[in-house]
Amino acid sequence: RSRITVGVVGGSDFAKQKEQLLDSVVDDYDYAFSENGLTAYKAGELIGQQSFSEKIGEAAMQRLLNWTLAYLSKIELPLKWGTF
Numbered sequence: 001r002s003r004i005t006v007g008v009v010g011g012s013d014f015a016k017q018k019e020q021l022l023d024s025v026v027d028d029y030d031y032a033f034s035e036n037g038l039t040a041y042k043a044g045e046l047i048g049q050q051s052f053s054e055k056i057g058e059a060a061m062q063r064l065l066n067w068t069l070a071y072l073s074k075i076e077l078p079l080k081w082g083t084f
Contacts, residue, residue, distance in 0.1 A: 005030045005031070006029050006030050006031075007029055007030055007031030007032065007033065008021065008025065008029045008031070008032050008033070009033040009036065009037060010033070010034050010035075010036075011035070011036050012034060012035070013034055013035055013039070014032075014034040014035070014039050016034075017032065017034045026041045026043075026044040026045075027044055030042065030043065038050045038051065038052065
């Protein structure tokens with residue numbers, strides 16, 4: 001870390017990231033991004049936090065989710081079951 005900047009990006013919320021990478025995740029990395037970058041830490045300090053649903057609104061979020069689920073339900077795949 002003295003020569004390069006190191007960060008970690010995860011799709012889960014920050015609590016899950018700490019569970020997976022230990023509570024010291026913000027100290028072990030220069031940057032830590034959870035929720036695919038919606039929550040950002042630099043040098044152990046929270047530097048930004050966004051909410052996708054707050055940004056686009058509840059109605060738009062519902063339309064997006066309904067469209068996505070309907071679209072995915074029509075896709076033909078060889079294996080379409082399991083844990084997601």
